[in-house]
Amino acid sequence: MTISAFIRSVAFITAAAFGCCSVSLPATAQTKLDGGDIIQSLYDVENVAEVSPSLARLLKATKSSVVSPGDISTVAGELSNHRQFTLEVNFDFNSSIIKPNSCRAIGAIADAMHHPYLEGYSFLIVGHTDAKGSREYNLRLSQERAVAIRDALVTTFKVAPNRLWAMGVGEELLKSEGNPNSELNRRVQLINIGKMAR
Numbered sequence: 001m002t003i004s005a006f007i008r009s010v011a012f013i014t015a016a017a018f019g020c021c022s023v024s025l026p027a028t029a030q031t032k033l034d035g036g037d038i039i040q041s042l043y044d045v046e047n048v049a050e051v052s053p054s055l056a057r058l059l060k061a062t063k064s065s066v067v068s069p070g071d072i073s074t075v076a077g078e079l080s081n082h083r084q085f086t087l088e089v090n091f092d093f094n095s096s097i098i099k100p101n102s103c104r105a106i107g108a109i110a111d112a113m114h115h116p117y118l119e120g121y122s123f124l125i126v127g128h129t130d131a132k133g134s135r136e137y138n139l140r141l142s143q144e145r146a147v148a149i150r151d152a153l154v155t156t157f158k159v160a161p162n163r164l165w166a167m168g169v170g171e172e173l174l175k176s177e178g179n180p181n182s183e184l185n186r187r188v189q190l191i192n193i194g195k196m197a198r
Contacts, residue, residue, distance in 0.1 A: 038112035041085040042121075042192045054078075055193075059124065059165050067143075069135065072172045079126070083192040089149060096144035098152060106149065109190060110157030118192075125149050126189040127168040131180035135170060143168030149188060165193070 055075045089106065090099040098106065112118060127146035129138040146166035153159040176182040 036112075038085050038087075038108060038190070039115050039117055042083045042112065042123075042190065043117045059167070059193075067139070067167060067169070069139070069170075069172050072169050076173055079124075079189075079191060082124075085190045086187050087190070088186075089145075089188045091145055091148070094141075096141070096148040098148055106152050107157065109149075110153055110159055113153070113159045113163070114157075120195055122163045122165065122193050122195065124165045124167060124189075124191040124193050126191060127166070128173060128175070128185060128187045128189070129168075129170050130182060130185040131171040131174065138170030139168055139172075140170075141168070142170045146188070 055078055087105050087109075089102045091097060091102075092099060113123065125146045127142035127144075127149070129142045131138070133141075143166070146168050150161075150164045150166040153164060154161045171180065171185065174180055174185045175187065176184045179185075
């Protein structure tokens with residue numbers, strides 16, 4: 001067993017013990033996802049984009065409320081300039097409870113964040129929904145889900161809370177615009193926002 005495989009298995013067992021997931025259900029989703037893929041996508045020593053004043057204001061606003069669609073459209077282009085990784089995290093229907101089959105994905109994120117290459121960097125967790133339901137509902141649900149991922153990383157996997165920001169964008173940044181109700185639109189982005197303190 002390699003060291004990274006051992007760390008992933010320990011992370012999964014730890015997640016089960018602390019309630020990120022239940023050991024009664026197997027973790028089958030994204031079994032090929034690994035921290036190395038995430039690190040490679042998020043780390044670029046030469047090209048970490050700077051956070052603009054408008055994004056910094058928006059990040060501070062997410063601590064107390066759900067962001068508005070207008071605010072999201074203001075920073076959408078900027079977010080695409082940052083190093084990022086997109087993954088699937090499954091939740092119970094109409095809920096921010098992380099499904100057990102996504103615990104490996106959360107563990108892989110944690111493995112990557114504890115890697116020396118990514119130490120010192122801050123990350124924005126962006127939650128997305130499809131277009132089912134009202135715009136306001138989707139914004140709120142995506143915010144709750146982004147916060148749930150942040151909380152799992154902090155409480156179960158001991159990622160420093162001052163490195164993590166959570167923002168829900170609902171259906172505002174669809175991956176499949178031609179099919180707004182597609183499951184492809186339900187996703188989580190992990191974005192490297194540089195060395196920004198919370």
